[in-house]
Amino acid sequence: MEEWTVEVHHSKTKKNKPKTDQLEFGRLFTDHMFIMDYSEPVGWHDPRIVPYEPLTIDPSAMTFHYGQSVFEGLKAYYTPEGDIQLFRPDKNLQRLNRSNDRLCIPPIDEAFVLDAIKQLVFLDREWIPTSDGTSLYIRPFIISTEPFIGVAPSHQYKLIVILSPVGAYYKEGINPVKIAVENQYVRAVKGGTGEAKTGGNYAASLKAQELCAQKGFTQVLWLDGVEKKYIEEVGSMNVFFKVNGEVITPELNGSILEGVTRNSVIQLLKHWDIPVIEKKISLDELHEAYVNGTLEEAFGTGTAAVISPIGQLSWDDKDLFINGGKTGKVAKSLYETLTGIQYGREHDPFGWVEKVNETSAVK
Incomplete structure (x- = not known):
């Protein structure tokens, strides 16, 4: 130095x-x-x-x-x-x-x-x-x-x-938010700048965000920029889903930002012995989990909001009301633990x- x-x-x-x-x-x-x-x-x-x-x-x-x-x-x-x-x-x-x-x-x-x-x-x-x-x-x-x-x-x-x-970043606080799937515009593509934190990525997101806000939604769920079938991020946050006891988040692929809170959540889940996996997740796969009753929770993660539970996910003519529109147990525990460490109310076992x-x- x-x-x-x-x-x-x-x-x-x-x-x-x-x-x-x-x-x-x-x-x-x-x-x-x-x-x-x-x-x-x-x-x-x-x-x-x-x-x-x-x-x-x-x-x-x-x-x-x-x-x-x-x-x-x-x-x-x-x-x-x-x-x-x-x-x-x-x-x-x-x-x-x-x-x-x-x-x-x-x-x-x-x-x-x-x-x-x-x-x-x-x-x-x-x-x-x-x-x-x-x-x-x-x-x-x-x-x-x-x-x-x-x-x-x-x-x-x-x-x-x-x-x-x-x-607080969201007026809704830790209460679940309504999310609309964006299937017209794209945030980023593999090989672009999606994995970098640069202003152009956010400028590209404004149109979709404006349209979804007019319809009463808090944020948009971004799909991949090529096939528009794989889930990437939610608004300006990374996204997680609890399916049949296992927590799943989209794997880093060159167009997804590697969030610090995302990384912290993954480490916490492993520390708690909760199964967590990074992989490609299709919208169809998520809908199937919802239909068969195994989609248990959904939440976004980011510095500003920390944990933002998703209570409703909507696209086309489908509405998925997740966990009865209530904050899930895992999302609540993650929020309380992360904020507890951040504010010095809880022991920090990770340094x-x-x-x-x-x-x-x-x-």
């Missing part, structure tokens, strides 16, 4: 902090942000924490024209003892580098960036809400900033980390939690 030092410029004007009941996801941001630049042949340089403010970027910056950008999402939590902790941040930064590789963005030094995130979180620790279900959302992202209109990898980038105090304090934040 290079011997960088994060230069800190404190904000002279502190913002008013919101009340807990006024928290919306991704609407409010803290007093500071972290920035680091990349240019050739220098590499990554000039790491700094500065007051949160608008960026000044050339209109011809390549990120605006060719979408060369990646991002991540993780959270900081207050424990009952008043400690601050992160949940598996190393996995997020590893995935950021995998996304970088796919988008031809230079890799970051994961250990240094984690230290910088800890320093930023500690500096803005008063923004971490303490009410049940609330947290501080951490958004690292990289954009291509070279002023050049030409289809090629950029030679200049900015890595930025911003923070946002958040409440997933990383503490943030003055010592760990300042290098």
Whole structure:
């Protein structure tokens, strides 16, 4: 790791902090942000924490024209003892580098960036809400900033980390949601960018999401982009099904994002000796399990919502009411255990939690 030092410029004007009941996801941001630049042949340089403010970027910056950008999402939590902790941040930064590789963005030094995130979180620790279900959302992202209109990898980038105090991602909370199967639009295809966390994937999902919301559904269930018969993701989450006592999730195939929560769920299920398998799952196979009474639970997993039970799955003229439209036992246990570890209410047998304090934040 290079011997960088994060230069800190404190904000002279502190913002008013919101009340807990006024928290919306991704609407409010803290007093500071972290920035680091990349240019050739220098590499990554000039790491700094500065007051949160608008960026000044050339209109011809390549990120605006060719979408060369990646991002991540993780959270900081207050424990009952008043400690601050992160949940598996190393996995997020590893995935950021995998996304970088796919988008031809230079890799970051994961250990240094984690230290910088800890320093930023500690500096803005008063923004971490303490009410049940609330947290501080951490958004690292990289954009291509070279002023050049030409289809090629950029030679200049900015890595930025911003923070946002958040409440529950879904207003429904842990209650089951209604999902519509999307059979017209596709999110991603094998060989594309589906396994990377890049903005274009989410832009491609907006039309289908807008149409399903108009019909009263919370999210869409994405099918594969070729045959449109195999299940891939649900909204911006990975998806799991409990069928005849066995938990099944779509196997990673190049178009499915490898979620940190997905990985955690698989490890937890194995720890509990609950059979879990990663494989291709067709919509017909799922419907057959529903008809014969073996489809017991369905739920999505992701950083924002953690666990989101699926109570209704609809496509064409079929409606599948899963587990009587109620939250299943496995989904409930996963939610309580994961959030218990994240908030420090339960023992962490996996070493997933990383503490943030003055010592760990300042290098």
